[in-house]
Amino acid sequence: MNNSSELVCTFVTKKKINYKKIINFFSKIQNTNDYKILSNRALDLYCDDISKKNKERLRNFCFKNKIDICIQFVKWRKKKIFLADMDATMIKDETLDNLVKFAGIKVDIDKLSKLAMDGKISLRDTLKFRVSYLKDKRTKLIRKVVNKIRFNEGSRVLLKTLNKNGYHTSLVTGGFQPISTYVGKFLRFKKVISNRFVIKNNKFTGEYIPITGRQNSKLSYLNEICKKKKLNKSKNAISVGDGANDLGMLENSGLGIGYYPHSIVKKAVQNHIQFTDLKTILFYLGFTEKEFSK
C-alpha cells in the first residue's frame, strides 16, 4: 500500500463488489497509485488528487451503481472519537414519535418530525410540541417503545469493533432517557447524551429538560469531548447522523457521514451511506472485514 498518497477512496457495496468495473471507471478519470481489498464488498483506491469535476463524476457513477463512496485524506483517516445519532441512525425508529403514537394521540407526528429533520422547522419547537402531547400520559408507555426498538444492521459490530480498538464512543441524541440509555447500553456506547422527560407520579408532565434539543448542541458536545480528551475534532473525530440537528456535528468532524440522510444533510455533507449498512463506517475507517469484532 502506498501511504504517500494524499487521498483514499473507499467503495462499498451491499453484495459482492465488482472491482474491475470500479477500477476501470476510476482509471479513466484519475491515475491511481495503489489499491487495497478490504472485503469481497469493499475496496480502497489511493490517488494524489481528484478535481472537483472528477469527484462529481465518480460520485455519480457510484450512485448509479448503488455503491457507497467515501473520499478522504489518508493521513487523517484513523480517528479516536465516534459520535452517533440515535433515531433513524443507530436504530430504525423515531422513538419520540412512537411514544406519541402509542399514547393514542392523533396528530401527524411523522410530518412534524420530517419537517424538523429537513431543517424546515426548528427542532426545539417541534420537540416542545411533541413532548407536550404526552402530558398526563403514563410513563409505562416508554417500556412499549423500548420493546419495539429495531436496531439498524451493523450497529452492534460497529460499536464492538470501535470499542475494541480504543475509540471513545458517544450516542448523542435529541431523543430521551431512558430510551437512549437502553440503546446506549445495548450497543455499549461509552457515553449517552440525551434529553430528559419531566415525570411526576409515573406520568409525563409534558415538559422536558433539554440537553441536546438546542440548535448545534451536538456540535457543543463534540467540542466539549474533544477538549476533554485533548483531541482535534477535524482530525480525530468521526460522526454519523441523518437529520438537520446532526449537521453541526457532521460538518465539524474530520469525517461526517450522512446515514440515509434527509435532503439538507445530503446537500451539506459529502460522504454518505445510502445503499449499505452501518458496518460501512468501519470500511471508511480502513478496517478490513477480518478485523471486525463480531
Ligand SMILES: [Mg+2]
Ligand atoms: Mg436521527
